[in-house]
Amino acid sequence: MLKSRPLKALIFAVCLAPAAWLGWRIWRMDLTANPLEFITHFTGDWTIRFLVITLAVTPFRKLLRLPDLIRFRRMFGLFAFFYACLHFATYLWLDKLFDVPEMVKDIGKRPFITAGFAALVCIAPLAATSTAGWIRRLGGRRWRLLHRLVYVSAAAGVAHYYWLVKSDIRLPALYGLLVALMLALRLVPGVRGSAAPRKPAAGSAYCGSPASTGSERGLS
Amino acid sequence: MARKLGEQIPYSEITPKSVYLNRRAFLAAAPAAFMGARALLAAPRFQTRRSPLSTSEPPTAQQYVTHYNNFYEFGTAKDDPAENAALFKTSPWSVSVDGLVKQPRKFTMDELLKLAPLEERVYRHRCVEAWSIVVPWVGYSLGALLRQAQPDPKAKYVAFESYYDPKQMPLARESGIAFPYVDGLRLDEAMHPLALLCVGMYGEALPPQDGAPVRLVVPWKYGFKSIKSIVKIRLVETQPPCTWNIANSREYGFYSNVNPNVDHPRWSQAKEQRLPSPFKNHATQMFNGYGDQVAGLYSGMDLKKLF
Numbered sequence: 393m394l395k396s397r398p399l400k401a402l403i404f405a406v407c408l409a410p411a412a413w414l415g416w417r418i419w420r421m422d423l424t425a426n427p428l429e430f431i432t433h434f435t436g437d438w439t440i441r442f443l444v445i446t447l448a449v450t451p452f453r454k455l456l457r458l459p460d461l462i463r464f465r466r467m468f469g470l471f472a473f474f475y476a477c478l479h480f481a482t483y484l485w486l487d488k489l490f491d492v493p494e495m496v497k498d499i500g501k502r503p504f505i506t507a508g509f510a511a512l513v514c515i516a517p518l519a520a521t522s523t524a525g526w527i528r529r530l531g532g533r534r535w536r537l538l539h540r541l542v543y544v545s546a547a548a549g550v551a552h553y554y555w556l557v558k559s560d561i562r563l564p565a566l567y568g569l570l571v572a573l574m575l576a577l578r579l580v581p582g583v584r585g586s587a588a589p590r591k592p593a594a595g596s597a598y599c600g601s602p603a604s605t606g607s608e609r610g611l612s
Numbered sequence: 613m614a615r616k617l618g619e620q621i622p623y624s625e626i627t628p629k630s631v632y633l634n635r636r637a638f639l640a641a642a643p644a645a646f647m648g649a650r651a652l653l654a655a656p657r658f659q660t661r662r663s664p665l666s667t668s669e670p671p672t673a674q675q676y677v678t679h680y681n682n683f684y685e686f687g688t689a690k691d692d693p694a695e696n697a698a699l700f701k702t703s704p705w706s707v708s709v710d711g712l713v714k715q716p717r718k719f720t721m722d723e724l725l726k727l728a729p730l731e732e733r734v735y736r737h738r739c740v741e742a743w744s745i746v747v748p749w750v751g752y753s754l755g756a757l758l759r760q761a762q763p764d765p766k767a768k769y770v771a772f773e774s775y776y777d778p779k780q781m782p783l784a785r786e787s788g789i790a791f792p793y794v795d796g797l798r799l800d801e802a803m804h805p806l807a808l809l810c811v812g813m814y815g816e817a818l819p820p821q822d823g824a825p826v827r828l829v830v831p832w833k834y835g836f837k838s839i840k841s842i843v844k845i846r847l848v849e850t851q852p853p854c855t856w857n858i859a860n861s862r863e864y865g866f867y868s869n870v871n872p873n874v875d876h877p878r879w880s881q882a883k884e885q886r887l888p889s890p891f892k893n894h895a896t897q898m899f900n901g902y903g904d905q906v907a908g909l910y911s912g913m914d915l916k917k918l919f
């Protein structure tokens with residue numbers, strides 16, 4: 393069932409829905425009193441959500457015995473990057489008015505911006521190397537190692553969120569907990585993929601994904 | 613409706629952009645709008661004269677000012693207070709003025725409303741979060757109230773305290789700051805004519821989310837210094853505590869004068885957004901543009917240290 397193409401299309405549409413909703417709100421100029429804050433928060437929220445969802449795929453496919461969930465991991469990761477780009481573009485355009493020196497100053501000076509930028513810099517190469525071609529070019533081991541950066545990105549994203557709130561830390565703390573949980577689950581034997589026998593095929597390119605061979609390998 | 617030239621249009625008749633661009637949503641909201649209109653008819657409209665201290669800049673649409681609030685007692689999201697403060701009980705209400713004064717006293721809301729002629733003061737309002745609005749407040753100079761109590765020569769500061777009732781404000785506990793909200797001014801700041809004891813805006817009584825029934829407006833300082841829903845005013849000898857300063861003294865100083873040259877640790881204060889503009893392209897002015905009137909209060913002070 394998880395392998396059906398319509399399902400993949402449906403999930404793609406669902407992932408795109410927040411962006412569509414935002415587009416609709418922009419079209420109607422219905423952006424609250426503070427459009428900059430509204431768009432920054434909306435896109436930031438969806439970035440961190442997709443990061444957590446992406447991290448959840450591997451533990452969940454083991455826990456739920458649904459190995460085919462792997463089909464969606466790349467899509468979720470790319471959506472995280474997509475929303476991060478919207479988020480960053482909002483900051484660069486509306487907040488900084490494309491004043492790049494001012495932005496660089498911000499990144500150097502303000503820990504929360506430094507962390508956000510680090511989170512973006514960490515997932516950009518993952519998005520760029522998400523294709524089967526790159527898995528082949530890098531080789532599974534190196535590709536897997538590189539893609540562990542997703543944890544660094546998520547942790548930096550959480551630090552970014554934690555440092556930017558004024559006093560109400562409930563949500564950043566929740567995301568921090570979720571990221572820590574996903575990481576912990578990866579380290580638990582039986583949930584961590586590498587504890588299972590690994591097929592020598594190219595499917596091993598997916599870190600900890602013994603069943604992710606065949607159909608999804610091509611990714612093209 | 614035909615209007616004579618120069619006659620003021622009531623603020624409630626000025627439609628925010630998001631509404632006139634949204635006829636369909638507007639029609640869907642018609643029943644609610646009808647109820648709202650009835651409420652408006654019931655709300656007292658203040659007879660005011662426009663103060664010469666007003667700016668000529670156009671006021672921000674009322675709808676935005678009433679639905680974009682920092683009032684952590686009623687939740688930390690900007691749209692929380694409009695929703696959660698709707699049933700906030702603001703009557704009966706009284707404000708005590710005591711401490712180092714010759715005439716300590718409690719003022720009922722009725723007494724406060726009659727203590728001095730109500731003026732309309734259109735002020736720029738600059739939030740520490742780098743956005744600003746223009747609001748036609750209703751009230752009179754805070755000094756008029758303080759003089760009634762006759763401050764003692766020993767009094768150097770004024771301490772303010774907001775109302776706090778965990779039963780009416782269940783979300784306050786989760787906000788991460790301590791309540792009741794407190795703040796303070798130096799006595800000479802408090803006696804400055806621009807410092808406004810505010811009971812209304814847009815010609816009407818303050819809505820709960822904007823600090824009903826009585827608040828402070830100190831237009832040359834960041835918005836959080838303009839304490840809401842005041843119940844206690846005390847004249848004291850030493851610098852009183854301020855909620856945001858207690859929460860984070862590195863980020864929020866006692867003075868918190870609007871100052872484009874002193875950044876908040878997390879963002880620049882050089883520019884601001886004039887809401888509802890999405891662009892942070894409005895240059896922030898020293899003392900929020902009230903420097904001519906208030907700079908003298910701070911002569912000789914290092915405002916980078918005493919931010």
Ligand code: HEM
Pocket residue numbers: 429432433434435436437439440443476479480483487505508509510511512515545549550552553556
């Ligand atoms: C993977 C990368 C990132 C993630 C996960 C992320 C996440 C978030 C989240 C969750 C919020 C708060 C949303 C809310 O309060 O509802 C936020 C706000 C914000 N982010 Fe990011 N962000 C990322 C990258 C960046 C980058 C690269 C920049 C700019 C260089 C940036 C600038 C901001 C700003 C300016 C705010 C608003 C701060 C405020 O309201 O005080 N973020 N981000």
